[in-house]
Amino acid sequence: MRKIKVGMVGCGFAAHLHVDSFKKVKGIEVEVVEVASRTRQSSELFAKKHNIPRHYTDYRYLLENKAIDIVDVCVPNYLHKKVCVDSAKAGKHIICEKPLTGYFGEDLSESVEFVGTSVPKSKMYKKAVENADEIVETAKMNKVKLAYAEDLVYAPPVQKAKRLIRVSQGTILDMRAEESHSGSHASYSRTWKLSGGGALLRLGSHPLGVVIHLKNYEGIIKDKSPIRVKSVTAETGNLTHLPSFVKEKRKWVVSEWKDVEDWAAVFLTFEDGTKATVFSNDITLGGVVNTVDIYLSNSIIKCNMASNNSCKVYAPAPDIFGDEYLTEKLETKAGWNFPSPDEDWMRGYPHEMQDFIESVCCDRNPISDGELGKQVVQAAYAAYLSAEQGRTVKL
Numbered sequence: 001m002r003k004i005k006v007g008m009v010g011c012g013f014a015a016h017l018h019v020d021s022f023k024k025v026k027g028i029e030v031e032v033v034e035v036a037s038r039t040r041q042s043s044e045l046f047a048k049k050h051n052i053p054r055h056y057t058d059y060r061y062l063l064e065n066k067a068i069d070i071v072d073v074c075v076p077n078y079l080h081k082k083v084c085v086d087s088a089k090a091g092k093h094i095i096c097e098k099p100l101t102g103y104f105g106e107d108l109s110e111s112v113e114f115v116g117t118s119v120p121k122s123k124m125y126k127k128a129v130e131n132a133d134e135i136v137e138t139a140k141m142n143k144v145k146l147a148y149a150e151d152l153v154y155a156p157p158v159q160k161a162k163r164l165i166r167v168s169q170g171t172i173l174d175m176r177a178e179e180s181h182s183g184s185h186a187s188y189s190r191t192w193k194l195s196g197g198g199a200l201l202r203l204g205s206h207p208l209g210v211v212i213h214l215k216n217y218e219g220i221i222k223d224k225s226p227i228r229v230k231s232v233t234a235e236t237g238n239l240t241h242l243p244s245f246v247k248e249k250r251k252w253v254v255s256e257w258k259d260v261e262d263w264a265a266v267f268l269t270f271e272d273g274t275k276a277t278v279f280s281n282d283i284t285l286g287g288v289v290n291t292v293d294i295y296l297s298n299s300i301i302k303c304n305m306a307s308n309n310s311c312k313v314y315a316p317a318p319d320i321f322g323d324e325y326l327t328e329k330l331e332t333k334a335g336w337n338f339p340s341p342d343e344d345w346m347r348g349y350p351h352e353m354q355d356f357i358e359s360v361c362c363d364r365n366p367i368s369d370g371e372l373g374k375q376v377v378q379a380a381y382a383a384y385l386s387a388e389q390g391r392t393v394k395l
C-alpha cells in the first residue's frame with residue numbers, strides 16, 4: 001500500500017494532537033512532509049520537533065506540492081473555509097478541525113471590531129450555513145474527501161455506545177451531553193471575528209457533533225436514512241461579566257472574553273420527536289467535563305471521556321508530581337485527582353486519524369465527514385438565533 005503524505009496548516013494545540021496521532025496509524029504509512037504556520041519561528045520549531053522536512057509561513061506552498069495527498073487544517077476557525085476551499089481546488093483531501101466553519105463578519109469593514117455584538121444572528125445563521133455548504137460542495141466538486149475532525153465520534157466510549165445501540169435496537173429518546181472547562185488557552189478564542197462564537201461553538205460543537213452523529217447513526221441502522229435535527233431552542237450567557245465575578249480579585253477561570261459568550265445550553269428536537277440537551281461553558285473548574293449520557297427506550301449508556309477513575313491519585317502539594325501530565329485544564333495537582341492514563345486515546349484522536357487515512361487510501365467516506373460538520377454549524381447558529389430571539393428555531 002502506498003504512503004500517504006500530509007501537509008499540516010497550523011502548529012498549535014490541535015496540530016500537536018494530530019501529528020502524534022498520525023504516528024499511531026496502523027497498516028498504512030503516513031508521513032507529514034510539510035507544515036505551514038503564521039510565524040517562521042513556530043513552523044520551524046514544530047518541523048524540528050516532529051522531523052518534518054519543510055516548513056513555511058504560507059500554506060499555499062503545500063497546495064503546489066503534487067506529492068501531498070491530504071491537507072490537515074489546524075488553524076483558527078475563521079481560516080477554515082479559505083484553507084479548505086483552496087485545498088479542495090488544488091485536489092487535496094482535507095482533514096478540518098472543528099467547527100467546520102461559522103460566520104466571522106467577513107462581509108463587514110475591517111474596522112468592525114466586535115462582530116458578535118454588531119450583527120443580527122439571523123444573518124449569521126444564513127451566512128454560516130452558506131460557508132459550510134461552500135466547503136462541502138467544493139470538496140464534492142473536486143472529488144476530494146472532507147474529514148471533519150470531531151474526535152469524540154471516535155472516542156472508545158462512544159464507539160462502544162454505538163455497538164450497544166445497534167444490538168439493543170432501542171430508540172434514543174434523550175441525550176444529555178456536555179463539554180466545559182475553565183476557558184480556552186487560545187488568544188483567538190476571545191473574539192467572534194476569529195472564533196465565530198464563544199463556548200457554544202468552540203466547546204459545544206463537540207457534544208453537538210456526538211449527539212447529531214448518534215441520531216444520524218440510529219436512523220441509518222434502522223431505516224437507512226439519518227435522523228436529523230428538526231428544531232433548536234437555546235440560551236447563552238456571559239457569566240464572567242457579572243458584577244460579583246468582576247469584583248473578585250483572584251480569577252480562576254478565563255475572563256478576557258470580548259464579544260463571545262462563556263455559557264450556553266441548547267435543546268435539540270430531532271425529526272422523530274426525540275430530544276438532546278447540550279451544555280457548554282468556560283466557567284467550570286476542576287478539569288474538562290466531557291460526557292454524553294444516552295437514554296434509550298430499553299437501556300442507558302453513559303460515556304465519560306474525561307476524569308475517569310481508572311487512575312486516582314493524591315498529593316498534599318502541587319509540585320509532588322512534577323511535570324508529569326495529569327489531565328487537561330486542571331488548576332492544581334494537589335489533593336485527589338484523576339489522571340487520564342491516555343487522554344488522546346480516550347478522546348478518539350488516534351482513531352479519527354486511522355479512519356481519515358483509511359478513507360483516503362480505500363476511497364471511501366470518513367465516518368465523521370463534512371456533512372456532520374455542516375449539521376453542527378447549522379445547529380450551533382440556530383442556537384445563537386434562538387437565544388437572541390427567545391424562540392424555537394426550525395431548521
Ligand SMILES: NC(=O)c1ccc[n+]([C@@H]2O[C@H](COP(=O)([O-])OP(=O)(O)OC[C@H]3O[C@@H](n4cnc5c(N)ncnc54)[C@H](O)[C@@H]3O)[C@@H](O)[C@H]2O)c1
Pocket residue numbers: 009010011012013014015036037038039042057058059074075076077079097098099149151186187188202
Ligand atoms: N478537536 C479538539 O479537541 C481541538 C482542540 C483544540 C483546538 N481545536 C481546533 O483546532 C483549531 C486550532 O486551534 P488551536 O487551539 O490549535 O489554536 P492555536 O492558537 O494553538 O494554533 C493555531 C495555529 O494556527 C496558525 N495560524 C494562524 N494563522 C495562520 C495562517 N494564516 N496560516 C497558517 N497558519 C496560521 C498559528 O501559527 C498556530 O500555529 C481550531 O479550529 C480549534 O477549534 C480542536
